[in-house]
Amino acid sequence: MPEATQRPYHHGQLRSALLAAAERSLRAHGEEQLSLRELAREIGVSHAAPRRHFPDRQALLDAxxxxxxxxxxxxxxxxxxxxxxxxxxxxxxxxxxxxxxxxxxxxxxxxxxxxxxxxxxxxxxxxxxxxxxxxxxxxxxxxxxxxxxxxxxxxxxxxxxxxxxxxxxxxxxxxxxxxxxxxxxxxxxxxxxxxxxxx
The missing domain is CATH 1.10.357.10 (Tetracycline Repressor, domain 2)
Known part of the structure; x- marks a missing residue:
């Protein structure tokens, strides 16, 4: 099955979960390695789900x-x-x-x-x-x-x-x-x- 159908789209605290995961990634790997797709995988949502709050990577970095x-x-x-x-x-x-x-x-x-x-x-x-x-x-x-x-x-x-x-x-x-x-x-x-x- 494709990843998008395996992972849930909804997450009760998606925005805060993404920001927390992004900060962990920033500390561990730096800004260049930060990826919306990888963050989605880490918190267990579809790769499209983060775009509900952050249309692109820069929007996440700004937040x-x-x-x-x-x-x-x-x-x-x-x-x-x-x-x-x-x-x-x-x-x-x-x-x-x-x-x-x-x-x-x-x-x-x-x-x-x-x-x-x-x-x-x-x-x-x-x-x-x-x-x-x-x-x-x-x-x-x-x-x-x-x-x-x-x-x-x-x-x-x-x-x-x-x-x-x-x-x-x-x-x-x-x-x-x-x-x-x-x-x-x-x-x-x-x-x-x-x-x-x-x-």
């Missing part, structure tokens, strides 16, 4: 990236909230949360950023805004407290973002041991604040 941005924002917001009201503890907690996300979900983060900058990816730009707005609001808090130099929060935050990405890249590339991460975060935050402090 995966969008969910990634939502998860990143949730983590950053939780870290910031749990750290209390003061700027420095909030900054440290948020930086640590970002770097942990970037090292635990490296392939997903790469997909998030490459997809966001693809022409026509307006939904992803919108999905990314809350996480970046949270970081910019944190920079503004530091400016209002006199801890950081005045100016465009995006411009002030570029060095911080580059530092976070750099540390994550070093950990992901096995150039820095993950157990050194907490100390690196402390050093990075201290050096950023010292370098961005008003003259």
């Amino acid at each position: 995966l990236a969008e969910a990634g941005f939502e998860r990143l924002y949730t983590r950053l917001r939780a870290a910031c909230t749990e750290a209390g009201d003061d700027f420095l503890p909030r900054l440290r907690a948020t930086v640590a949360a970002y770097i942990r996300f970037a090292t635990e979900d490296a392939a997903l983060l790469e997909l998030m950023f490459t997809s966001k900058h693809r022409p026509g990816a307006d939904r992803l730009v919108v999905a990314a805004d809350p996480a970046f707005d949270l970081m910019y609001d944190l920079i503004k808090q530091g400016q209002a407290a006199g801890e950081l130099v005045e100016g465009d929060p995006e411009r002030v935050g570029v060095v911080l973002f580059a530092t976070m990405q750099g540390i994550a890249t070093l950990v992901n590339g096995d150039m820095v041991k993950p157990e050194l991460l907490d100390g690196l975060v402390d050093t990075a935050v201290e050096q950023f604040v010292r370098g961005a402090r008003p003259a």
Whole structure:
């Protein structure tokens, strides 16, 4: 019998099952190996079933990236909230949360950023805004407290973002041991604040 008649078309939670399977595939094999047909086979539906939610592979990748941005924002917001009201503890907690996300979900983060900058990816730009707005609001808090130099929060935050990405890249590339991460975060935050402090 052909595969299409052997496998069921319907699945109670098809969209979420596809996204979960796609994330597992992304972590294990990278973006290039991700296939709608293989995902359908993995979760036990017909090869045509995924197209009910994702008309093509790019639509699935975009949905995966969008969910990634939502998860990143949730983590950053939780870290910031749990750290209390003061700027420095909030900054440290948020930086640590970002770097942990970037090292635990490296392939997903790469997909998030490459997809966001693809022409026509307006939904992803919108999905990314809350996480970046949270970081910019944190920079503004530091400016209002006199801890950081005045100016465009995006411009002030570029060095911080580059530092976070750099540390994550070093950990992901096995150039820095993950157990050194907490100390690196402390050093990075201290050096950023010292370098961005008003003259």
